[in-house]
Amino acid sequence: MADMRQQAIDAGAEEKALRDLEYARDRERLGDQAYTRGDFEGAARNFRDAKTGFVGALETAKRADVAVANNSGSNDNGYGNNGGSDEVPGLDDISIPDIGLGDSGSADLSSGLPGLFKGVAEYDSSKGSLRLNWSDGSELFKDMKRMSGDPSHAIFEGDEGVGSGQDGNYVMAGNTKGFWLVNSSFEDGVRIRAKVQFQLLINKPDFEIVLMADEGGDFYAVSYGANARVYSDGLKTSTVVSPVKMYRKSPKDWVQKREAYDIEILYVKRNEDEKGILEAKINGETTVKLTTDKYRKGFPGIRWKDTKFIIQELEISGLVDEEWAEKEINKAPQDSSEGSEDDFDF
Incomplete structure (x- = not known):
């Protein structure tokens, strides 16, 4: 009976340690996001909470260790620890989430993930985050996959079909109709920053x-950086229109041709108890914001029709879908490429 009671205590300690670790990871993510937004007070508060969670998890594990050691000593009948192992009870048995503590999964991602991309790929194992950007369209083309549309309607290099004077200063251009995804899956957090110049909008345009x-x-999709949509099986199931009056009009009424727009789209789910947030900005101004967690992992991309456009700059960052990443690394040929070790924040 005493042994059963001790096992129950040990199991409870491990469960609490896991909860503390999960809490700490959530607080760490919140801190990263607050820091990126410039909310330094919020970042400091969440980082302090994360530290408290990590310390609490370790202390719980240590208490379980001491309890088991004492229990073993009081029942060994003078014959030592009855052949028990040297593992640390409560700590070694915990399946620790990826928080950058050097577990084998993180090591594999650090060495293998950047090599999956032709563009610049920076993986931060301490956050489980990946940042991607491309110096030219030839790199981006190799990191994308076409979902629909004629291949000729997406342009990644050269002036043909784009317009004179571009001098190759773009990563992607498009016309008529198309749908392309970047081949990188994210989970519970992704940010897309794009500098886009629209050249022509006809009929019923969409971007x-x-x-x-x-x-x-x-x-999820955000049209022209202004109005959010949710699609299911290719059909639009809901739309949230921007509260900003100008963006509620047809894009043909407000989009300025030949003017570059800085568009930023963010989706993040902070913890299991709250829904995710989808937010869009144009030139730093929030255009639409809603809560949803219908989809929590997947690929970013571009989808358009009846619009001619040029994406001059594109950067994507977020929390890696580790299941996808491990699968891709395992099936990819070995590559000696290594990612940058520069600090970065999702």
């Missing part, structure tokens, strides 16, 4: 930045 897309028809 969507896509997030959390599966390879079917489920995804």
Whole structure:
């Protein structure tokens, strides 16, 4: 009976340690996001909470260790520890989430993940985050996959079909109709920054930045950086229109041709108890914001019709879908490429 009671205590301690670790990881993510937004007070508060969670998890594990050691000593009948192992009870048995503590999964991602991309890929194992950007369209083309549309309607290099005077200063251009995804899956957090110049809008134009897309028809999208949508099986199931009056009009009424727009789209789910937040900005101004957690992992991309555009700059960062990453690394040929070790914040 005493042994059963001790086992129950040990199991409870391990469960509490796991909860503390999960809490700490959530606080760490919140701190990173607050720091990125410039909310330094919020960042400091969440980092302090994360530290408290990590310390609490370790202390719980240590208490379990001491309890088991004492229990073993009082029942060994003078014959030592009955052949028990040298593992630390409560700590070595915990399946620790990826928080950058050097577990083998993180090591594999650090060495293998950047090599999956032709563009610049920076993986931060301490956050489980990946940042991607491309110096030219030839790199981006190799990191994307076409979902629909004629291949000729997406342009990644040269002036043909783009317009004179570009001098190759773009990573992607498009016309008529198309749908392309960046081949990198994110989970519970992704930010897309794009500098886009629109050249022509005809008929019923649309230009969507896509997030959390599966390879079917489920995804979030933000049209021209202003109005948010949710798609299921390729069909639009809901729309949240921007509260900003100008963006509620047809894009043909407000989009300025030949003017570059800085568009930023963010989706983040901070913890299990709250829904995720989808937010869009144009030139730093929030255009739409909503809460949803219908889709929590997937690919980012671009989808358009009846619009001619040029993406001059593109950067994507977020929390890596580790299941996807490990699968891709395992099937990819070995590559000697290594990612940058520069600090970065999702």
